[in-house]
Amino acid sequence: MTFQNPPTEELYANRWRIWGVVMIGLFMALIDITIVNISIPQLERDLDAPIDDVSWVLNAYNIMFAVLLVSMGRLADQFGRKRFFVIGMTIFTAGSLLCALADSIGALIAFRVVQAVGAGILAPIALAMTALVFPPAQRGLGLALMAVVANAAAALGPPVGGVLVELANWPWDAGWHWIFLINVPIGVLGIALALRVLPETRDPHAGTDVDWWGMATIGGSIFCLTYALVEANSRGWGSTLIVSLFVASALLAAAFALSQRFGRFPMLTAGLVGNRQFISASVALLLFGAGMLGTLFMTVLMFVDLWGYSELEAALVITPVPVMALVVAPIVGRLSDRVSPRVLGVPAILAASVAMLWLGALPAEPSFWSAVGPLALLGVGIGATFPAVMIGSMGSIQGQELGLGSGIVNMCRQVGFAIGIALLVAVFTGTLGDQPLSDEHVRDSYAAAFRVAALCAFLAVPFAFAMRRRANEIQRPTESAPTPG
Numbered sequence: 381m382t383f384q385n386p387p388t389e390e391l392y393a394n395r396w397r398i399w400g401v402v403m404i405g406l407f408m409a410l411i412d413i414t415i416v417n418i419s420i421p422q423l424e425r426d427l428d429a430p431i432d433d434v435s436w437v438l439n440a441y442n443i444m445f446a447v448l449l450v451s452m453g454r455l456a457d458q459f460g461r462k463r464f465f466v467i468g469m470t471i472f473t474a475g476s477l478l479c480a481l482a483d484s485i486g487a488l489i490a491f492r493v494v495q496a497v498g499a500g501i502l503a504p505i506a507l508a509m510t511a512l513v514f515p516p517a518q519r520g521l522g523l524a525l526m527a528v529v530a531n532a533a534a535a536l537g538p539p540v541g542g543v544l545v546e547l548a549n550w551p552w553d554a555g556w557h558w559i560f561l562i563n564v565p566i567g568v569l570g571i572a573l574a575l576r577v578l579p580e581t582r583d584p585h586a587g588t589d590v591d592w593w594g595m596a597t598i599g600g601s602i603f604c605l606t607y608a609l610v611e612a613n614s615r616g617w618g619s620t621l622i623v624s625l626f627v628a629s630a631l632l633a634a635a636f637a638l639s640q641r642f643g644r645f646p647m648l649t650a651g652l653v654g655n656r657q658f659i660s661a662s663v664a665l666l667l668f669g670a671g672m673l674g675t676l677f678m679t680v681l682m683f684v685d686l687w688g689y690s691e692l693e694a695a696l697v698i699t700p701v702p703v704m705a706l707v708v709a710p711i712v713g714r715l716s717d718r719v720s721p722r723v724l725g726v727p728a729i730l731a732a733s734v735a736m737l738w739l740g741a742l743p744a745e746p747s748f749w750s751a752v753g754p755l756a757l758l759g760v761g762i763g764a765t766f767p768a769v770m771i772g773s774m775g776s777i778q779g780q781e782l783g784l785g786s787g788i789v790n791m792c793r794q795v796g797f798a799i800g801i802a803l804l805v806a807v808f809t810g811t812l813g814d815q816p817l818s819d820e821h822v823r824d825s826y827a828a829a830f831r832v833a834a835l836c837a838f839l840a841v842p843f844a845f846a847m848r849r850r851a852n853e854i855q856r857p858t859e860s861a862p863t864p865g
Contacts, residue, residue, distance in 0.1 A: 386579045394579070395513040399522065401577050404570040405469055406506035406526070407533045408563055409499035412476075413442060413797075414537030417680075418695060419545050419556040426556065429485035432614070436489045441496045443606045446794035448500025450602075451595040453787025454647045456505050457583040458590070461783065465505045466574050472498025473567025479560035495560075507786035511774045512581065517717060523774055524713025524767035528706055531766055534673075535702030538680065542692035583783065589645040594636055601632035602791065609802040613809065652781045652788075660846035661721070661773035662792045668729060668765055669796025671837035674804035675736050675758065675830060676701065682826045686819065687746040700752055704759025705766075712767045721775070721847035725768030729840050732761025736834035740827030744819035761837075772847030800836065804829040 391398070416437055423434045456464035475494035482488035507526065514522035544562065545555040608625035615622055640646040640653075652658060676698065683694035712724050738754035770789070777785045811825040 383580075383582060385581050385584065391513045391579065391581075392515045394577075395515075395518075395522070397577050398513050398579070399510060399525075401570065401573045402465065402502075402506040402509045403526070403529045404566065404573070405465060405472075405502035407529055408472060408566060408570070409445070409502045409506075410530055410533035411537045411540070412495060412499065412563070413438075413445070414534055415541040415559055416441075416537075416556075418538050418541040418692065419559060422545055422556050423485070423488075427485045427488070433485050433489075437485075437492055439610045440489050441492045441499070442794065442798065443603060443610065444493050444496035445500050445503075446606050446791055446798070447599045447603045448497065449504055449791040449794065450598050450647070450784065450787035452501045453504030453508065453783040453785070453790075454595070455590070455783075456501070456508070457783030458588055460580050460582050461505050461509060462574065462578040462580040464501055465578060466571060468498045468501025468505070469567055469571050469574060470498070471495075472502065473564055473571070474498075476560045476563035476567060480557045480564070503790045504783055504787040507770075507774060507789060508782035509578075509581075511777075511782050511786070519775055520716025520771050521710075521713040523770045524709050524716060527767035527770050528709040528763075531705045531709065531762060532702055535676075535698075535705065538695035539692070539699070542695050546692060587645070591639070591643060591645045591647045593643060594639045594647045597632045597636035597639055601629045601636060602795065604629035604632065605795065606798045609798045612802055613805050617806065647784055649781055649784075652777060652785060655776060657776040657847055657849055658773050658785060660843040661769050661776070662789055664725070664729075664840040664843035664847075665766075665769045665773065665789060666792040666796040666799075667840035667843070668732070668769065668837050669793045670800030670803065671736060671833040671835075671840075672732065672758075672762055672765075672800070673797040674800030674836070675739065675833045677801050678804050678808065678826060678829050678833070679739060679755075682742075682823075683751075686744060686822055686826065689746070697748060697751065698755055700755040701759040701762065704756050705763030708760050708763030709767045712764050712771075716767070716771050716775075720849065721768045721772035722845050725765055725772060725844040725847060726841055728761050728764030728768060729837055729844055730761075732758055732765060733834040733837045735761055736830050736837060740830035740834075742823070744823040769844065769847070772844070776847075776849055800833065803836070804833055807832045 420431070420434055420437075423429065423437060424431060427434070452464065452468075472495055475491055475496075475498055478491035479488055479495060482491055510522045510526045511519065541559050544558045604625045608622050608629065611625075612622050640648045679698060680694045683689045683697055687694075689697065712728075715724060735754045735758035738757065739751075742750055742754070773789050774782070774785060808825050808829045811828045812822070
């Protein structure tokens with residue numbers, strides 16, 4: 381029995397329908413990273429749980445999500461992207477319903493892991509399908525619009541979560557249930573549309589032999605790294621557990637490298653390993669992601685703890701970021717077919733770095749209008765950087781590497797997010813010290829964190845310079861070769 385991919389012309393002709401369906405999955409997977417943040421105080425009260433336990437409602441999702449991205453992208457390439465998309469959407473929707481029905485903190489954390497399994501399947505497929513279904517002349521636009529969806533999901537999470545927590549109190553007294561319940565009808569719709577609209581596609585060169593050792597070692601390495609980053613500030617960066625986790629992550633990463641060099645069925649292709657633009661763009665995404673998410677996280681904290689805003693007010697104040705990002709990203713997409721990604725990405729990274737430094741100069745007392753300028757500039761930087769780097773990475777690889785490449789890109793982004801939050805919290809708490817605090821002293825600690833965020837983003841610039849080739853310069857195989865099915 382053989383499997384035949386649809387003709388390339390058919391994929392191109394139906395690109396907007398296909399893209400729209402996979403974006404439903406991507407948006408759901410990414411918005412659930414941040415939508416829960418605003419409900420943490422209510423979860424503490426309603427589930428009678430300490431903050432250390434409640435924080436794992438966020439951490440469990442983020443860790444499992446990051447662990448699965450590379451493996452799921454590869455398996456979808458091998459056994460069918462439509463099949464895995466439907467599986468991922470089903471798992472995510474079921475996990476969302478279970479989260480909405482959870483009556484204890486332990487159950488909620490366990491069901492968030494189920495949600496994350498679905499999300500870890502959906503995200504790499506969405507990126508791979510975007511790169512696959514757009515013709516060369518529009519590939520940059522497709523990747524840029526996908527970055528718009530991703531940025532919107534991350535930015536809209538806190539305000540949407542805040543609105544649901546504040547307003548949706550029926551039929552429970554706690555509105556946090558609706559944060560998860562709202563996913564269920566959207567997920568059911570996404571499954572129905574996927575079954576009807578998505579064509580089945582596979583990598584004709586991947587075969588069906590699974591690199592179990594490679595998947596285990598890369599997943600274990602990412603788990604140890606992200607778990608250590610999550611726990612480092614509370615347990616101490618020099619504690620035995622944290623140091624052991626970092627060492628284990630490094631050893632597992634080395635084992636993964638050996639498995640790809642000497643294993644029978646390695647995931648990494650020679651073309652991907654030797655693709656300087658893809659590797660450089662992925663590193664740039666990791667570094668910029670660390671500075672960007674760390675900045676957004678610390679900005680909300682500063683507005684709440686220093687300026688005295690409510691969580692919902694703080695989430696709404698940062699709206700210049702997603703608004704400007706949504707305005708800028710499509711422009712980058714239109715320009716991407718005429719100029720190289722580095723021409724767009726390097727100035728954008730520099731603009732975001734300046735915005736991070738500017739946030740460190742905000743006063744200790746509430747001053748909404750003083751925050752508009754740096755937040756708007758940050759939105760411009762984010763709105764241009766993410767699509768430029770996405771185009772630089774996914775626009776530089778071949779069709780048979782799409783799923784694996786998208787998993788690596790998504791993994792770099794998630795690990796960058798984890799590094800950014802852990803690093804900036806460590807800088808903030810370290811500069812506070814033990815002496816009596818004043819508002820100015822706290823403001824200076826936030827400023828130190830923003831300076832480190834700017835440094836992380838700035839370090840991405842040399843890697844962004846390697847993004848020379850435009851997406852429409854890369855030849856795509858048709859993926860129409862028959863493969864055992």
